[in-house]
Amino acid sequence: MGRYVARRLLLTIPVMLGASILIFAMVYALPGDPIRALAGDRPVSPAVVQVLTERFHLDDPLWVQYWEYLKGLFQGDLGTDFRGRPVLDTIERTLPVTIRLTIVAVIFEIIIGLAAGVLAGIRRNSFFDNLVLVSTTVIVAIPILVLAFIAQLLFGLKLGWFPIAGTREGWYSYVLPGLVLASGSLAYVARLTRTSIAENLRADFVRTAKAKGLPPRRIIVQHTLRNSLIPVVTFIGADIGALLGGAIVTETVFNLPGIGREVFDAIRAQEGAVVVGIVTLMVFFFIFFNLVVDVLYAVLDPRIRYD
Amino acid sequence: MTDQQQADLRKDEIEAGTTTGLASPSVDVTSDRQNSLWSDAWVALKRNPFFWIGAVLTVVFTVMAIVPQLFARGQDPRACDLANSRGLPSAEHWFGYDVQGCDYLATVVYGARNSLIIGIFAVVVILVLGVAVGAIAGYFGGVTDGVLSRIADIFYALPLILGALVLLRVGPETSIPIINSRGPGAVALALALFGWMTAMRLVRSQVIAVRNSDYVAAARAMGAGNTRILVRHILPNAVAPVLVYTTITIGVIIAAEATLTYLGVGLQRPAFSWGLQIEAGQDAIRSAPHLVLFPSIVLTLTVMAFILMGDALRDALDPRQRA
Numbered sequence: 318m319g320r321y322v323a324r325r326l327l328l329t330i331p332v333m334l335g336a337s338i339l340i341f342a343m344v345y346a347l348p349g350d351p352i353r354a355l356a357g358d359r360p361v362s363p364a365v366v367q368v369l370t371e372r373f374h375l376d377d378p379l380w381v382q383y384w385e386y387l388k389g390l391f392q393g394d395l396g397t398d399f400r401g402r403p404v405l406d407t408i409e410r411t412l413p414v415t416i417r418l419t420i421v422a423v424i425f426e427i428i429i430g431l432a433a434g435v436l437a438g439i440r441r442n443s444f445f446d447n448l449v450l451v452s453t454t455v456i457v458a459i460p461i462l463v464l465a466f467i468a469q470l471l472f473g474l475k476l477g478w479f480p481i482a483g484t485r486e487g488w489y490s491y492v493l494p495g496l497v498l499a500s501g502s503l504a505y506v507a508r509l510t511r512t513s514i515a516e517n518l519r520a521d522f523v524r525t526a527k528a529k530g531l532p533p534r535r536i537i538v539q540h541t542l543r544n545s546l547i548p549v550v551t552f553i554g555a556d557i558g559a560l561l562g563g564a565i566v567t568e569t570v571f572n573l574p575g576i577g578r579e580v581f582d583a584i585r586a587q588e589g590a591v592v593v594g595i596v597t598l599m600v601f602f603f604i605f606f607n608l609v610v611d612v613l614y615a616v617l618d619p620r621i622r623y624d
Numbered sequence: 625m626t627d628q629q630q631a632d633l634r635k636d637e638i639e640a641g642t643t644t645g646l647a648s649p650s651v652d653v654t655s656d657r658q659n660s661l662w663s664d665a666w667v668a669l670k671r672n673p674f675f676w677i678g679a680v681l682t683v684v685f686t687v688m689a690i691v692p693q694l695f696a697r698g699q700d701p702r703a704c705d706l707a708n709s710r711g712l713p714s715a716e717h718w719f720g721y722d723v724q725g726c727d728y729l730a731t732v733v734y735g736a737r738n739s740l741i742i743g744i745f746a747v748v749v750i751l752v753l754g755v756a757v758g759a760i761a762g763y764f765g766g767v768t769d770g771v772l773s774r775i776a777d778i779f780y781a782l783p784l785i786l787g788a789l790v791l792l793r794v795g796p797e798t799s800i801p802i803i804n805s806r807g808p809g810a811v812a813l814a815l816a817l818f819g820w821m822t823a824m825r826l827v828r829s830q831v832i833a834v835r836n837s838d839y840v841a842a843a844r845a846m847g848a849g850n851t852r853i854l855v856r857h858i859l860p861n862a863v864a865p866v867l868v869y870t871t872i873t874i875g876v877i878i879a880a881e882a883t884l885t886y887l888g889v890g891l892q893r894p895a896f897s898w899g900l901q902i903e904a905g906q907d908a909i910r911s912a913p914h915l916v917l918f919p920s921i922v923l924t925l926t927v928m929a930f931i932l933m934g935d936a937l938r939d940a941l942d943p944r945q946r947a
Contacts (some may be wrong), residue, residue, distance in 0.1 A: 458928035
């Protein structure tokens with residue numbers, strides 16, 4: 318296992334480098350004059366242009382710029398935006414919002430998704446089972462953008478239960494965006510749990526448990542559920558990595574100042590350092606949680622061995 | 625095929641959504657008549673109500689994209705009167721009016737064309753890229769496979785919307801044709817560029833799965849070259865999962881296009897696009913919620929049409945799912 322983890326960790330290095338080069342190239346290699354964009358209509362003196370150009374290595378070839386960036390990165394310096402604010406500060410300011418949003422979303426996935434999946438899986442072909450099937454099919458097909466507006470209209474404006482923008486009401490303001498963000502994964506968790514439980518109920522070890530006269534409750538909880546949850550736990554694990562990076566739409570519509578909205582604002586303003594910094598962080602989350610999940614799989618399911 | 629390869633294949637298929645990967649193999653060999661995969665699939669499809677809902681919706685929206693006039697109830701989406709601004713739905717004007725006072729039903733109906741064009745164009749590019757790269761990686765293996773798979777990993781780690789967002793933001797300032805056009809072609813290409821990896825992995829897995837089979841060895845013994853073996857003997861095996869993936873992906877791309885356009889980097893005014901309509905309507909969400917609601921509903925139905933058909937196809941084409 319140790320060797321497997323080490324090899325996987327080594328493999329993440331080229332992927333992280335590659336992803337950051339890709340974003341870096343798109344942001345920096347293309348023409349466009351960020352100094353002019355920053356100044357807007359005001360005239361800029363040649364001296365200022367020269368200082369800014371040198372500080373941000375705007376005249377150097379791409380690979381020099383990237384090398385300078387990497388050197389900074391290894392010293393914990395992600396660079397500064399054009400107003401001189403360190404990118405690290407921006408991340409420290411916005412990341413907690415995204416983490417809170419992710420926590421709320423995962424809680425929804427676990428509570429609603431798991432409960433619906435377990436009940437549907439135990440009572441296959443019941444009314445509830447069909448309800449879960451149809452509603453998950455519909456939810457998966459609704460674009461998150463549309464879902465966000467429906468939630469705002471229904472729960473925010475019509476019913477007035479939840480705030481529809483900002484973070485002023487603490488954790489409560491995360492409920493609605495968290496539910497919207499979780500919706501797709503929630504439906505997937507429900508389906509995964511349902512199929513997994515239905516499969517395991519037909520497995521030999523469940524038949525054995527029944528044959529030796531165990532009470533139904535124990536069969537469901539100890540023998541079926543614990544085995545059925547393995548794919549669900551790993552899906553949720555991988556989803557955390559995706560949620561931490563994929564909330565651009567939700568954060569924008571609900572006006573939450575997290576890294577998703579921050580990176581969107583930075584892309585619009587062509588703040589290269591901020592974009593590259595945050596995207597590299599997102600890629601790291603994605604790869605890290607996928608690695609955790611693969612290891613977790615072997616821990617939870619003794620049939621899987623990597624060495 | 626080794627156990628490891630078998631496991632990889634399952635994992636790729638699950639990630640692509642072409643199988644749930646949970647059902648155990650149960651093929652009924654005692655049946656007196658052996659049907660082909662496709663005729664079995666058709667029998668299963670015909671009985672699936674979700675497939676018919678998806679198919680009917682797809683036909684409706686395809687016709688809407690080709691001849692929007694049929695659905696616009698005689699209204700011209702460019703003939704606007706500011707006096708009607710934000711007018712509510714009525715018997716005459718089912719969807720009411722938008723901010724500019726244009727008939728909203730006509731405006732929404734005309735949006736279907738761009739969505740479908742982008743969905744189909746992007747998926748064609750994804751297929752070409754995915755099949756080509758996947759087949760090469762899977763068939764030649766070794767270093768070729770290693771390099772191509774790492775490149776796919778790199779793209780895979782970037783969220784689709786995020787990658788396309790960056791490319792479309794800087795695209796208009798470049799001299800790359802199509803990408804700098806701010807049109808449907810640019811949006812489709814950007815989405816394809818950050819969305820080809822799953823198709824590639826799918827094809828690669830299938831190619832590895834059949835590469836060492838006896839009939840491929842037989843073809844080689846008869847003197848068939850690499851290209852012929854790939855095209856005639858290996859790729860046809862990948863058609864079923866790729867077809868499922870393609871159908872679902874058209875829906876996913878249409879949703880992504882609306883999102884990018886909503887975020888301001890996709891299609892630009894005066895194009896007809898549901899993303900633009902949602903974006904324009906959100907400012908009036910309190911006083912005229914129908915401006916957000918109608919394009920949202922139509923967008924959702926379009927996306928749902930393709931996802932429903934893809935789901936039904938998957939259930940029909942995956943013999944492992946049949947109990």
